[in-house]
Amino acid sequence: MTYIHLYLIFFVIGLFGFGGGYAILPLIFQYVQEFGYMSAGEFSNLVALSQITPGPVAVNAATYVGFNTAGIPGAIAATLGITTPSFVLVLVVIRFMEAYQHSRGLNSVLEGIRPATAGLILSAAILIAQTAIVDVSLISEAFWKNPAANFNLLPFLIFLGTILLIGKFRMNPILITIVMGTIGAFLCG
């Protein structure tokens, strides 16, 4: 019974969660609290862990809640639940796009959405850079009162170095991640 419940809860979360992992986390919190699967303290552990472990944040969170609640079968149920809506919706949308690929209306809609997604990606870059480099929000008063005190030089250099390595030298992103992580383990801790 618990397994079916976990599957259904995460199915609903996957179906209504727009904007990917970080946007989905609050939705997960709402549900797991409502059904008493987790306390606020445990949830903050979950958030921390889903962010420092590799993989999609929402999948990490689903696995964590499922495992905590009902062991490995629970983890499987929750992960399948959050995966199903994505999987089915994408297949439906591809079929729809292929059927209407010559439709002028659909192409106009896509022409509007494409630049918006570029904006979304740049926004993700800013938000993540902000947490690693300046601690506080870039538009907060706390930052502008004393910009130097909240500025972390080494992460900033790593940020610039990464752009150089990928943009100019076309280095493999996996390799960049491993190199920068190793540097950080000894210098940023």
Place this chain on the structure above:
Amino acid sequence: MKEYLGLFAAFFKIGLFTIGGGMAMLPLIQHTVVDRKKWMTEGEMTDCIAVSQALPGVIAINAATYIGKKRKGLGGAFSASLGVVMPSFIIIILAVALLEVLGPNRYVEGAFTAVKASSAGLILYAGIRLSRQVIRRKLDGFLALGSLIAVTFLNLTAFWPILAAGIIGFAAGRIKK
């Protein structure tokens, strides 16, 4: 069979080596799918990114399903999605067990900060690369900037700028005609 395994392996690697969720994966997906494996053109990848962000759910799974399906049908979609989920699944279960033993750790935190800063750089690069592809008209620049501001500074979820951009795009197409 070989192609299914190839999709599984490629997405397993993508899932294993990106920290910070779907957005952090896009640069690596681009690198693997467009530059190295040549499974898709840059233009096809752009549509994949647009669909992955416009739909609800896990961005990484949306992208894996999209690429897998285009490449090898339903079986391909399944292999790629399974590949991108597997590392998360295994690592979370191991980590829950390990963290109880280890507790918070200076080296782990340092590595985490550095990987975040680095992944911000990778995402920025992916964003610039995509912008070059898709920003052609004045309107495109306006839509990109608008969605950037909406999400970064107004704290809106991605759904709203995408909805607005779709409607504006549709209206602009009508006017042109």
